[in-house]
Amino acid sequence: MKYLIKTVFFFFLFTTAAYATVTQQSGKIIIENVSSPELYAFCNQKNSTIVLDRVDFENPGVQAGWSSSVPAHMCSVFLANTSPYTFACSEEAAGVFNEVDCKTVLLTGRFPWGGQAKSKEIDAVSYWIAEAVTSDEIPIALRQRGLDL
Secondary structure, eight states: OHHHHHHHHHHHHHHGGGGSSEEEETTEEEEOOOOSOEEEEEEEOSSSOEEEEEEOSSOGGGGTTOOEEEOTTOEEEEEESSOOEEEEEEEEETTEEEEEOHHHHEEEEEEOOOOEESOGGGGTOOEEEEEEEOGGGHHHHHHHTTEEO
């Protein structure tokens, strides 16, 4: 039963990617045209840690604090209230991180969410709302952060 639930979750999560405002260019993930809060899941498909780093070409100083370390076979979920956001991926190998093409290491998709939050503060900012969770734990983590699914 657990396998069936996980399969249905991934089918629903990642088949919605066609409607998401996520594109990939030069190996990076770009979230753009966000008009209302949207959730994006990034699930690591590798046996090593992947780090998602925010890339801001116009103001590199705003990159600080925008990284998410995604352990092997785990996920992180980003709540985007504004755009654009560009993320680069780095893979850990023997303690060294090398930039890699995001589409080769991550499953990326818009998480289906009705936009209902218990707190209006959630509607005001963009941030990593869940990190280093399994795909099964994503709904639980989102509810713990005040999102009604």
